[in-house]
């Protein structure tokens with residue numbers, strides 16, 4: 120298959136990773152008439168439940184990966200912590216989109232930060248390596264120490280707010296490769312989901328404003344309640360990053376907005392993003408359908424916002440008093456509920472999300488906070 124040819128409905132999309140992003144991708148793909156195969160180490164995964172085929176094998180099993188890829192017209196990944204080296208084998212048998220090098224760059228914080236720096240994208244000052252104390256001296260306090268590999272949702276992060284925190288940081292990360300970032304006292308966080316097709320068409324979804332609690336996304340608010348110049352800067356950065364990294368697929372771009380209105384890139388994710396889930400209910404095209412369109416070389420869909428909306432993550436914590444009160448939530452006329460079919464409701468685990476639409480973003484947020492507070496009973 121040449122890069123210019125569209126992969127039409129009826130063909131098979133392979134997804135590496137079987138979590139909720141893979142599940143919602145599979146749902147969008149099957150609606151368009153594609154077949155979906157999921158590759159995931161753990162059996163009974165959320166994506167496998169809605170796919171045509173589920174293969175359970177380790178990511179390091181090159182023979183299993185190759186056999187899986189041979190059945191697929193295109194393979195994509197739903198999270199960036201799929202180890203990159205074994206994936207090289209896939210490129211020998213079928214299309215891997217986004218390209219292997221995009222995954223390799225973005226799954227390691229050091230490489231990602233260097234890429235941003237070398238390509239002139241604005242980011243927080245940083246140091247990298249295994250000498251934690253030297254890195255902290257170079258960046259200055261306050262700063263945030265992050266493991267270079269396999270970090271997301273604040274996992275493997277430590278804030279150094281004063282000099283007194285330095286020994287604990289050194290102890291926690293002793294010998295590990297880390298990135299040390301200047302602590303940004305941001306005004307707010309926003310994100311962009313950008314799609315780019317093999318033919319280099321680019322679409323950026325409306326910018327979301329994100330509120331995190333304990334490092335995990337809590338609310339995404341659209342439209343973001345920021346100045347038009349901030350929206351324009353965020354959209355431009357997302358577009359330029361997609362072009363520069365030669366993206367084919369979808370990418371989440373997390374951004375900090377400083378108190379002076381500067382927009383800095385925090386993190387890139389070469390896949391759909393939690394802060395784009397609202398697109399399922401309040402946008403002409405969802406980010407998952409856009410991912411299908413982009414990796415299959417179809418025309419990208421319109422990214423028109425249909426209504427102001429707030430997305431709320433439902434974490435395992437909502438089960439603290441037993442089964443959440445779904446009936447109260449579902450009784451609301453402006454709510455749509457998405458559950459990922461996961462069995463174990465552990466605190467901090469993403470179990471589902473709901474969206475709330477309203478006349479404006481403030482009102483949607485007010486409803487969302489109220490509904491969320493009632494969910495756990």
Ligand code: AMP
Nearest residue numbers: 263271272273300301302303331334386
């Ligand atoms: P990350 O896993 O890098 O996306 O970090 C998760 C969350 O931690 C971010 O969304 C921010 O809320 C916070 N955070 C991460 N890095 C910084 C930083 N350099 N300055 C301030 N807050 C940060």
